[in-house]
Amino acid sequence: MVGHSDSTANDVAEPTSEELLAEQIRVFDRMKGSTNFNRVAEDVYPVEVTKNKLVCEMIIQEQHLNSKGTLHGGQTATLTDVITARAVGVTVKDKGMASVELAVSYLLPVKVGEILEITAHVLKIGRTMAFTDCEFRRKSDGKMTAKGKHTLAFLPNQPGISVENGSQF
Numbered sequence: 001m002v003g004h005s006d007s008t009a010n011d012v013a014e015p016t017s018e019e020l021l022a023e024q025i026r027v028f029d030r031m032k033g034s035t036n037f038n039r040v041a042e043d044v045y046p047v048e049v050t051k052n053k054l055v056c057e058m059i060i061q062e063q064h065l066n067s068k069g070t071l072h073g074g075q076t077a078t079l080t081d082v083i084t085a086r087a088v089g090v091t092v093k094d095k096g097m098a099s100v101e102l103a104v105s106y107l108l109p110v111k112v113g114e115i116l117e118i119t120a121h122v123l124k125i126g127r128t129m130a131f132t133d134c135e136f137r138r139k140s141d142g143k144m145t146a147k148g149k150h151t152l153a154f155l156p157n158q159p160g161i162s163v164e165n166g167s168q169f
Contacts, residue, residue, distance in 0.1 A: 020049040020090060027086060028056070040078040044118070052122045054087035057139065060114050070109035071116070071145070076136060077104045079118060080148030084132035087120035088152060092130065096158025100129065101151040108138070108145040115139035129153050 015023075024046040032042045043064070048055035058064075058079075066072040081102055088097065110116055117139050123131040129151060136146040 017049060020051075021046060024049050024054065024086060024090070027089075037078070038082065040075060041082045044079065044083065049090060051091050052087075054083060054090065054120045056083055056118045056120075058116045058118065060110050060112050060116060062112060065112060068109075070111055073104070073106055076106065076146045077102065077148070079136075080104055080120075080134045080146075080150055083118055084120040084122075084134050084148070084150040085152060087122050087132060088125065088130045091122075092125060092154070096155035097130070097152045098155055099150065100153045102148070103150075104146055104148040106146050108143055110136075110138060110145050116145070127154075 028041065028044050028046055031038045031044075033039075034042060043061060044056045044058045046054060046056050060071055064071055064075050081099060085097055085099075115138070117137045118134060119137070120132055120134045123133060125131075132150045132152070134148040134150065135144055136148075137144050
């Protein structure tokens with residue numbers, strides 16, 4: 001019968017947006033106090049998650065600044081890497097990933113105390129690669145402060161990130 005789909009007992013319900021958000025909060029919570037480079041994202045807090053978008057916030061603190069007193073470009077680049085990879089990880093859980101290309105354009109400064117809203121979009125997930133972009137906006141005025149793009153390759157025979165045991169962090 002055309003247009004009819006049979007439902008089986010093996011069907012798995014899609015996670016709700018609340019479940020997706022709770023999972024990402026657990027992932028970012030595990031970065032707090034990290035001794036590896038993921039510590040750069042320890043002050044990031046997820047606020048919205050869908051299959052194709054991850055929105056996070058971060059209050060800019062002294063440790064995020066450059067010598068001019070504004071958000072360091074390396075911090076922004078690393079957040080582009082981490083947050084876009086986590087956006088892909090919302091749906092791709094069984095594959096390790098590596099960066100192929102990462103680019104960031106810096107548009108406006110961000111000062112200490114400001115809240116930064118970071119929105120990562122999953123543009124396409126293919127068989128071997130994922131394509132993403134990321135926007136950084138000051139929450140106070142909505143102005144874009146940076147725009148990033150990140151291309152990731154899926155690694156054969158490498159485990160994905162596990163929320164339960166913290167592997168790959």
